[in-house]
Amino acid sequence: VPLIVAFDEPVEAELAARLCGIVDGIKVGLPAVIRGGLEWAREVSRAAGSCEGLRILDLKLADIGHVMRLSVEPFIGYYDGFIAHSFVGGEGSLDELKSYLDHHGARLVLVASMSHPGSRDVYDRALDFIMEVIERVDPWGIVAPATRPSIIGRLRARFASKKILSPGVGAQGARPGYALRAGADYEIVGRAITGASDPLAAAKSIIEAQEEVVRGGVEEDG
Amino acid sequence: VPLIVAFDEPVEAELAARLCGIVDGIKVGLPAVIRGGLEWAREVSRAAGSCEGLRILDLKLADIGHVMRLSVEPFIGYYDGFIAHSFVGGEGSLDELKSYLDHHGARLVLVASMSHPGSRDVYDRALDFIMEVIERVDPWGIVAPATRPSIIGRLRARFASKKILSPGVGAQGARPGYALRAGADYEIVGRAITGASDPLAAAKSIIEAQEEVVRGGVEEDG
Numbered sequence: 506v507p508l509i510v511a512f513d514e515p516v517e518a519e520l521a522a523r524l525c526g527i528v529d530g531i532k533v534g535l536p537a538v539i540r541g542g543l544e545w546a547r548e549v550s551r552a553a554g555s556c557e558g559l560r561i562l563d564l565k566l567a568d569i570g571h572v573m574r575l576s577v578e579p580f581i582g583y584y585d586g587f588i589a590h591s592f593v594g595g596e597g598s599l600d601e602l603k604s605y606l607d608h609h610g611a612r613l614v615l616v617a618s619m620s621h622p623g624s625r626d627v628y629d630r631a632l633d634f635i636m637e638v639i640e641r642v643d644p645w646g647i648v649a650p651a652t653r654p655s656i657i658g659r660l661r662a663r664f665a666s667k668k669i670l671s672p673g674v675g676a677q678g679a680r681p682g683y684a685l686r687a688g689a690d691y692e693i694v695g696r697a698i699t700g701a702s703d704p705l706a707a708a709k710s711i712i713e714a715q716e717e718v719v720r721g722g723v724e725e726d727g
Numbered sequence: 728v729p730l731i732v733a734f735d736e737p738v739e740a741e742l743a744a745r746l747c748g749i750v751d752g753i754k755v756g757l758p759a760v761i762r763g764g765l766e767w768a769r770e771v772s773r774a775a776g777s778c779e780g781l782r783i784l785d786l787k788l789a790d791i792g793h794v795m796r797l798s799v800e801p802f803i804g805y806y807d808g809f810i811a812h813s814f815v816g817g818e819g820s821l822d823e824l825k826s827y828l829d830h831h832g833a834r835l836v837l838v839a840s841m842s843h844p845g846s847r848d849v850y851d852r853a854l855d856f857i858m859e860v861i862e863r864v865d866p867w868g869i870v871a872p873a874t875r876p877s878i879i880g881r882l883r884a885r886f887a888s889k890k891i892l893s894p895g896v897g898a899q900g901a902r903p904g905y906a907l908r909a910g911a912d913y914e915i916v917g918r919a920i921t922g923a924s925d926p927l928a929a930a931k932s933i934i935e936a937q938e939e940v941v942r943g944g945v946e947e948d949g
Contacts, residue, residue, distance in 0.1 A: 513794055535786070536797030542764055564757065567789045567812055569843045569899070572735055575758030590789055592814045594845025621791045623816025627856040631814075634849040677791070 506712050507685055509559060509670065510704075511695030512549065515541030520704060521553035527708050530559025532670075532693055533584070538564070543579055550583035559691075561586040561614065561670075567593050570601025577606070586612040588648060591638045592628065599642045612645035617660055620650035620673030629656065636663055646670055646690075651679035654687035661688030674711075681711045682718025728934050729907055731781060731892065732926075733917030734771065737763030742926060743775035749930050752781025754892075754915055755806070760786070765801055772805035781913075783808040783836065783892075789815050792823025799828070808834040810870060813860045814850065821864045834867035839882055842872035842895030851878065858885055868892055868912075873901035876909035883910030896933075903933045904940025 506529050512521075513534040521531050531553050538546050546562070553560050562580050566573045566589035577587050589602055599615070606613050617635050618628050628635070639647060646668035649657045660669060668691065671684035675697030684692050694711055701707035728751050734743075735756040743753050753775050760768050768784070775782050784802050788795045788811035799809050811824055821837070828835050839857055840850050850857070861869060868890035871879045882891060890913065893906035897919030906914050916933055923929035 513797060534794060535790070536794055536800075539760065539765060539798055540801060543761060565789045565794075567787045568757070569841065571898075572756060572758055572787075575735060576761055578758075579762060590812070590814075592789075592812070592849050593841060594843070594848030594850065596845040596848075597843030598841075598845040600845070619791065619815065619820075621816070621819030623818040623820040623822070626816030626818075626860050627814045627853050628816065630856055631849050631853045634852055638848050676793075 507689075507691045508708065508712055508715065509561065509691045509693045510698050510708065511563070511672065511693050512537050512699060513695050514699065515545050516699050518545060518548040518552045520699070521549045522555050523705060524708060525553065525556030525558060527705060527712075528558065529691060530561060532561040532563050532588075534563045535565060538562075546580065547583050550580075559586060560584045561588060563588040565590060565616065566602065568598070570598050570605075573598070573602045574605050577602070581609045581611060584611070586614050586646065588614045588616060591615040591617055591635045591642070592631070594638055595642055599638065603642050603644070613642070614646035614648060614668075614670060615639055615642065615644040616648040618649050618653065618656045620652045620677050620679070624650065624653075632656070632659070636660070639664065648672065649689065651684035651689070651692060652677060654683055657684055657687040657689050680718070681714040682716070685715060685719050729911075729913045730930065730934055730937065731783065731913045731915045732920050732930065733785070733894065733915050734759050734921060735917050736921065737767050738921050740767060740770040740774045742921070743771045744777050745927060746930060747775065747778030747780060749927060749934075750780065751913060752783060754783040754785050754810075756785045757787060760784075768802065769805050772802075781808060782806045783810060785810040787812060787838065788824065790820070792820050795820070795824045796827050799824070799833075803831045803833060806833070808836050808868065810836045810838060813837040813839055813857045813864070814853065816860055817864055821860065825864050825866070835864070836868035836870060836890075836892060837861055837864065837866040838870040840871050840875065840878045842874045842899050842901070846872065846875075854878070854881070858882070861886065870894065871911065873906035873911070873914060874899060876905055879906055879909040879911050902940070903936040904938070907937060907941050
């Protein structure tokens with residue numbers, strides 16, 4: 506099931522175990538790590554480890570190599586994938602992070618564009634340069650917004666074999682399934698699941714909606 | 728004294744108090760917060776609070792507004808300034824962070840360019856768009872690299888009244904004083920001070936070097 510659940514607040518770590526077998530992975534965000542602490546983040550990883558799902562740490566890294574390495578080091582062995590911004594470029598930054606993660610058998614995921622309107626101010630205007638960075642740094646995955654399927658399409662056309670992860674589904678306005686249809690491999694949903702009174706039921710209903718759109722049962726209306 | 732000390736690892740919180748009166752402030756980075764934890768970061772803030780220096784939290788924020796607000800909230804009242812990346816743009820992101828910080832009497836500092844060579848891949852090529860974002864979001868301060876004084880000069884020319892903070896001095900190669908001469912208000916030094924056997928002596932010798940360059944006693948050789 507191409508659904509990843511974002512934990513941006515320190516929810517009960519056990520939720521990661523309960524979501525096992527229902528969704529394809531979890532993504533833990535910076536504010537959750539700050540508030541829950543390092544031990545909480547490791548507990549979530551252990552809970553999620555009861556299945557084969559992805560465990561992604563989303564610190565939105567965007568610094569020089571030295572600082573990014575220091576930031577991810579405590580999570581090596583606990584998380585499989587680490588999200589950084591392509592915007593910071595290669596030499597002295599993402600190149601170093603990539604080697605470090607390769608060395609530890611972990612995956613790099615690079616943000617190519619974001620889900621909010623302000624992404625148009627700079628990020629989307631620089632998309633050609635961003636794609637050059639992605640080409641050169643060669644991450645396992647790319648983050649591209651469900652809110653702008655045309656960007657997903659451009660990235661899918663250029664990077665056939667990379668995984669595309671799409672946030673922006675749910676609270677941010679994109680409906681389930683449309684990013685997948687545009688070429689994404691996973692849709693990321695946060696608050697619509699973690700904030701629901703029954704998160705598992707919420708996840709299941711999003712999965713149903715995804716399946717209906719992917720199967721073509723729902724026509725695009727915009 | 729226009730020197731800010733960067734804590735990128737969880738050094739003894741007491742060092743912040745010992746630096747009081749010697750330097751102009753401290754900047755606590757993401758890896759230090761992750762490893763030291765929230766309580767350590769608050770302890771550093773209290774230690775630094777024994778003088779009037781700046782207390783800046785450098786999470787290199789680069790996310791949607793909702794996530795950035797969740798990330799800074801635990802530090803409100805402890806830190807005076809918060810660093811975010813300008814490349815994420817305004818609407819739905821920096822606009823929301825700026826209002827939130829304004830409301831809590833805290834300052835926003837936006838990265839305009841970075842100190843490593845990879846900053847040329849995307850960041851520096853997008854400098855015109857970046858400057859538009861800075862113009863519109865209107866932060867208190869700007870981060871620009873000591874390693875590339877010409878960029879400091881361009882930012883100083885366009886943003887006469889904003890504070891310019893320059894990292895990249897010391898371990899990253901820029902020598903003390905040259906960013907100040909190019910228009911920066913503060914130089915940021917990390918490892919060359921926090922990693923020294925006598926951090927206070929290291930800080931004092933950097934300050935002397937700054938003063939000599941600013942007074943014009945040292946000629947640029949490159």
